[in-house]
Amino acid sequence: MDRLLLLIMAASGLSAVSSAAGRQYYFVYDRKNFTEAQRYCRERHTDLVSVDHMEVMKILNTTADLDQMFYSKNSYRAWIGLSGNSWRWSLSDPGFYKPGETDFRRWGSGEPNNGYSEKVCTWIRIDGYWVDDSCDRKLAFPVCSEVRGSNVTFVLVNSSSMTWTGAQNYCRTRYTDLASVRNMADHQKIQGMLSVGYFWIGLFRDPWKWSDGSSSSFSFWKTGQPDVNNGNQTCVAADFSQSGAWEGWPCDMERAFICYGPGEWYGPGEWYDPGEWYGP
Structure with a gap:
């Protein structure tokens, strides 16, 4: 059963977060490779999350459940929507x-x-x-x-x-x-x-691209990333043991991921945070 955590919606009244009217963010802790995660997000929400400001990373860091992202190795990482096309x-x-x-x-x-x-x-x-x-x-x-x-x-x-x-x-x-x-x-x-x-x-x-086609100059790479000498690291995960800093990884690795979708907006400065677990 998929386990989703509905995060916080960022409103346009909070322009430091997003220029969109509003978004809801979803952690999905069932592990999938990048392509599967992308398909899941597009079918059930809008797409894998795109990040255009540090405030978005702060929201994700605040709500990420590290216990749900513990693996045998390379724990605490989740796919975001950034990928670099391979050669x-x-x-x-x-x-x-x-x-x-x-x-x-x-x-x-x-x-x-x-x-x-x-x-x-x-x-x-x-x-x-x-x-x-x-x-x-x-x-x-x-x-x-x-x-x-x-x-x-x-x-x-x-x-x-x-x-x-x-x-x-x-x-x-x-x-x-x-x-x-x-x-x-x-x-x-x-x-x-x-x-x-x-x-x-x-x-x-081609350069790095966001899955939803959005463009942003914002980046939050971990030191030493991206590794330009490793052409296999073409999909990006956020490492929430390191404040969500970004790393390149092979796209076939399976891990948690973050989707986004349209969110309700109650007016400037107001937040929507159901804070509930739910699943199909």
């Missing part, structure tokens, strides 16, 4: 990749090392190792791919340096897309073509 290829056709081929990487030492505040794209050095960088930097030439059935031809374009988006548009207009490097064979073909300069390939990563 993806510009050529998104799933039929183009065999199992595991979307995960092939040849990062250079210390790479990737960019944060999650902006879209990040990938170029190849002369030695064949990969570097993540801002997609807006006009510093590299495109490596395009021409795909015809099972035949793939790589085309190195070294006429002028471009941004990653410019390189993507160039390749899509004249060929199929920016190059996807699916395996060591693809990598060796491309490396054998490289000359002086840097070369964009199709690998990119």
Whole structure:
């Protein structure tokens, strides 16, 4: 049986909390992975919680029941609605990749090392190792791919340096897309073509996003987080043993989570707090 704790509704009269008309927050202590938690919140409420101010974290900290979040390891954590899209290829056709081929990487030492505040794209050095960088930097030439059935031809374009988006548009207009490097064979073909300069390939990563599509510059990361060197930590949990500070975790881990939904508002400065346990 699901056990929900209805928290406190933050009203628009308390503008430090939320610009929305009002919200109710729900802790769900039945453990689910991020995708399952997201589905649950969308079906029963609005979505996984988004946090746009420290006052929201204070509300969640005040009401979190740590006893309900005790696990065999990594206790006291609950999913919030923040996630960072994993690395993806510009050529998104799933039929183009065999199992595991979307995960092939040849990062250079210390790479990737960019944060999650902006879209990040990938170029190849002369030695064949990969570097993540801002997609807006006009510093590299495109490596395009021409795909015809099972035949793939790589085309190195070294006429002028471009941004990653410019390189993507160039390749899509004249060929199929920016190059996807699916395996060591693809990598060796491309490396054998490289000359002086840097070369964009199709690998990119979007920044952190809230599940409900909202935007906010507020963050509450734990020291050392997010770990830009661990590409598997793409979903975010709040650690309520550390004041709710945020950590990146693999999305398939199961833990408690927090939903939100529309709340009643009784006027500026007034609160709605039933403080009741209930379940289906």
